[in-house]
Amino acid sequence: xxxxxxxxxxxxxxxxxxxxxxxxxxxxxxxxxxxxxxxxxxxxxxxxxxxxxxxxxxxxxxxxxxxxxxxxxxxxxxxxxxxxxxxxxxxxxxxxxxxxxxxxxxxxxxxxxxxxxxxxxxxxxxxxxxxxxxxxxxxxxxxxxxxxxxxxxxxxxxxxxxxxxxxxxxxxxxxxxxxxxxxxxxxxxxxxxxxxxxxxxxxxxxxxxx
Numbered sequence: 419x420x421x422x423x424x425x426x427x428x429x430x431x432x433x434x435x436x437x438x439x440x441x442x443x444x445x446x447x448x449x450x451x452x453x454x455x456x457x458x459x460x461x462x463x464x465x466x467x468x469x470x471x472x473x474x475x476x477x478x479x480x481x482x483x484x485x486x487x488x489x490x491x492x493x494x495x496x497x498x499x500x501x502x503x504x505x506x507x508x509x510x511x512x513x514x515x516x517x518x519x520x521x522x523x524x525x526x527x528x529x530x531x532x533x534x535x536x537x538x539x540x541x542x543x544x545x546x547x548x549x550x551x552x553x554x555x556x557x558x559x560x561x562x563x564x565x566x567x568x569x570x571x572x573x574x575x576x577x578x579x580x581x582x583x584x585x586x587x588x589x590x591x592x593x594x595x596x597x598x599x600x601x602x603x604x605x606x607x608x609x610x611x612x613x614x615x616x617x618x619x620x621x622x623x624x625x626x627x628x
Contacts, residue, residue: 469506469532470503470504470505470506470532471504471505471506471507471508471532472504473492473495473496473499476495476505476508476558476560477491477492477495479508479510479530479558480495480508480510480558483510483556483558484556484558484604489585490584490585490586490587491558491585491587491602492585493584493585494584494585494587494589494602495558495560495602497582497584497585497589498560498589498600498602501591501600502560502562502591502598502600503562505560505561505562505600506531506532506561506562506563506564506565507529507530507531507532507535507561507564507570508529508530508558508559508560508561509527509528509529509530509539509557509558509559509561509570510527510528510530510556510557510558510559511525511526511527511528511539511556511557511559512525512526512527512554512555512556512557513525513526513541513554513555513557513603514554515554515555521544521615522542522543522544522627523541523542523543523544523615523617523627524540524541524542524623524627525540525541525542525557526538526539526540526541526623527539527557527559529561529567529570531564531567535567537567537570538621539570539571539619539620539621540619540620540621540622540623540624541617541618541619541620542617542618542620542623542624542625542626542627543573543615543616543617543618543627543628544615544616544627544628555603555604556603556604557601557602557603557604558601558602559599559600559601559602560599560600560602561597561598561599562597562598562599562600563596563597563598564597569596569597570597570619571619571620571621572594572597572618572619573594573616573617573618573619574592574593574594574597574599574616574617574618574619575592575593575594575616576590576591576592576615576616576617577590577591577592577593587602587603587604588602588603588604589601589602589603592616592617599617
């Protein structure tokens, strides 16, 4: 957590410089935002089989990580399952957010897949809705339609209007052309601002959020 808090603090101060880099990647970002929401945000044909996780498995996986918020986690997971069905993977991790005339978010965690895959992942990205300063939170990200670990390394756009609070945890939805993510965070309120931005998942940590 100290490392990602440091990244958030450093990068939030230099956001005005780094933002110029985003212009080189705008076309790819636009293509992601044009994904078919009908296929991405329905139940997605998720059925109960060996390739997906049950609510009990997800809650058990996040039990120790979320500690005393497990009851709230169960409610949040139940809500996401009712909306989107059973995920094919999930990420448990921690993140830090900071702001200086704009918001930034950095995180790291581990991707778990039903076939036994365990992959370290990092994420970073801009957002709006933060106060000046920084904070940290624990995160559980439900991942839909993933069949290969490499698919996670992409940009995911926050779905407008999808942020809400249930069980005392913040939930929102993100997608690219193929996958849908449902991050569940211990923090609520301002941290839901990530819904307006996007996150970029990478194999190694990087300061550049764009």
